[in-house]
Amino acid sequence: MARILAGVAAFFLLLTGVFLIWQGHAEEPTMAPAPNPRLAAIPGPIRLSAIPAAPEADAKSKEEKRFARADKDENGRISLAELVEPRRKAFAKLDLNQDGKLSFEEWAVRTIDKFEGADADDSNWLTPAEYAATAPKPARKKPACSC
Structure with missing residues (x-):
């Protein structure tokens, strides 16, 4: 008896599946129309503003900058005192x-x-x-x- 009930249940499930497949129709996707291109609405050639000049790089080389840091009195020469003074504290500690x-x-x-x-x-x-x-x-x- 259980076999008969299982068979009837399986038959109704199969029948339901066939009905759902037969009734189900996939809708074709609808696409919105493409927007109008914005550039096409502008008549004539496009005018761009001029690019400003790039800032100038520092003309001093790495060695010139190092020399300027050591030249404390800015006279264009490095004396022994100017060269030794920054190291005085470290030497005194030792x-x-x-x-x-x-x-x-x-x-x-x-x-x-x-x-x-x-x-x-x-x-x-x-x-x-x-x-x-x-x-x-x-x-x-x-x-x-x-x-």
């Missing part, structure tokens, strides 16, 4: 006994202190992460405004 001479020991003390400060696990070698800590800090950029 010259521990302030004798005006930098010995190997003075340089080594600073280097050893830097190494020991970076060696966080006291293993007497630096891992990549510890070595990265020895990189000089980037200079802070001044804000463009005082806000």
